[in-house]
Amino acid sequence: MNNSNNINDAFKGWSDKSYNRGRHLVERDITTLGWATPFYPDNSIPEHVLNATVSGLKNHGSSYLLPEGDLRLREAIASRLKKFNNLDVNSHKEILVTPGSNAGLYYAVKPFIKPGANDEVLIPDPSYTGNFLSVRLNGGIPVSVPLHASDGFQLDVGEFEKKLTPNTKMIILSNPNNPTTTVHKRENILSLCRLCVEKDLIMVVDHSFEDIIFDSRELLTIASVEEMWERTITVFSLSKGMGLSGYRIGYLVACEELMSIYHRFAVNILGPVNTAASYGAKAALEDYAFVDFYRKIFERRREVAFKMISQIPGVDCLFPESGYMLWVNISKLGTSDEIVKYLIDDARVIVNPGTEYGACGEGYIRIIYGAFKDDEKIYSILERIKESLKKLAFKKGII
Template sequence: MQSGKTHYTPDSGIVELREAIAKKLRLENNLNYSVDDITVVSGSQEGISVVTQALLNHGDEVILSDPYYPSYTQNIWLRGAKPVFVPLRAENGFQMMAEDVEKAVTDKTKAIVIVSPNNPTGGVQSLEQLKAIAEIAIKHDLVVISDEIYEYIVYDGQTHHSIGSLPGMLERTITQNGFSKSYAMTGWRIGYLATPRELTPKIQEIHRATVICPPSVSQYAALAAITGPQDSVRRMVDEFSRRREFIVKRLREIPHVNVAAPSGAFYAFPDFSDYTNDDKALAKNLIKHAHVVTVHGSGFGELGRGHLRISFAASLSKLEEGLNRIEDYLRKNWPEKFT
């Protein structure tokens, strides 16, 4: 800001940032997008909006998971299109399974949305499942929207894979990513899309009509993040790993709460259905009576019913206090579960 970089930039982003993103995608993700096919957007929310506007027509169908990230369903509905859900199951590591995807395809299907690592479940797609889904996309001539915003935040030796790196997939994959999660830059509102050449002009036209360009100061901050030392990212993931171990262990100490250890991202998605299926009321009551904030699972889809999403982006001390309060609230209202 002191150097005066506070004015309009090129619509699709400053060239230095787009070059750095293209280099990162090539070296880390084996994705060979042209710099011209990188569009810097004002956060992933704008990215989702731009992509769905560019891609979808009234009556189209989009396959995505249940539970899902709500911005996808909202934007699909806004375009007059229809989300078609496939289940994420704890026994499969909350992965989108190719056999479920194949069953969901119809002659109206336009795209498949993959969010891996997943919000809210923490599932991470295996290379095996990505290959199988890629075969389906090629067979039915579908576009894949690959949301990789949590790519660095994986645990237990898991590896993040980009579906666009698989044979025949770059030309049909929209890769969405950003800086909010990897670099804790949520307030800067900066992300990016990497798109097949034939889609890029429409993507950039809609982006230009929506925001003109992303904030200049956010772009230069993102450039510093992506080109600077990455040790802060590694330290952050190490800390998330410690918190993950704690929160899973602590939740499993509460009777009748079932939780799978997330493979990625920074959310636990415990199942409280042995207490109540009204997860929305449970979340509200935890705020009102225990002063603990969670997100009700049914807000992420029908298969989230009975669950709560608990972020472990807070400190260990706050997590410990919050989980103690949750247990105390459950004990007070369902004493029979603790006998």
């Protein structure tokens, strides 16, 4: 039976090529620096989080929680939002716990896109793959707004204005940005907020990497900006900063009017997240000193990783502002896909092609230096990448 005519066109264009490549290569014992989760594949659950998880499993593990998330977890989230994001939210009515941030992104977009109506969503390019996919899978049209290396991939409201049409419904962005690590400047965010208000646009903001920011850079929470609370949905994750990706816990924050719609999704579609994981997540949000410890590790690694990769002839590397990744311009050595394949064959290391993050990512690769607990292990893998690319540069006559 041929089902191709029955499949939604949005799913036909949805590729899992990169994931399958990585999965098969890991099975062949090729090292991956392509999965953005702290210390992968080493376990990194803090003791107090593990204890709370086990307690939750022993005492409550066979029972459902509320579809919108356990109230005690939502209260811990509200407390953190007030301290770190300048948001005073109602834990009963303005928070929804989701199974990771990807599900949050998908449902954040869903109420505002009408399939077949040619609704458009402006998305900085390069940025997180899920930002584009969440629009396509809901029947909308993602419209790339180019970011430029010359200004550190900062937001430029003029570029957004060029892409506006009568069909524009919303903007999705990640702050800090994955993969460039850019922490968007206050003045650029405020300009974009004014555009949203003027054009009556919805804003969806992914804050997945907010915990790992360097050099005391300011992270301005868009929902806290005047006139933006009623039109902003913010997506959070416990995966990227806290290293709890296996827990599959994220959350949406929005005004009561919007959240009433998302609560219906939770009741009728999503259902509650894992019970034991919720208890662990509450413990992590209430005692997060371990995140500062992680940040110090990644800050130390940032210096070493940047220095190593910057020494490669023909390669330009952005000094990371957040996270635990390098965004590397390898366009003088080859295309993104060519370099990814070359590093697999020559260095036996998997990295991400820049094109996973939009068309403007061509000529770049993303390297995760946050993998593994052992600093020396990650440095030795980066050394393999460095020597491999130096060899390629020599072959191309760049040295």
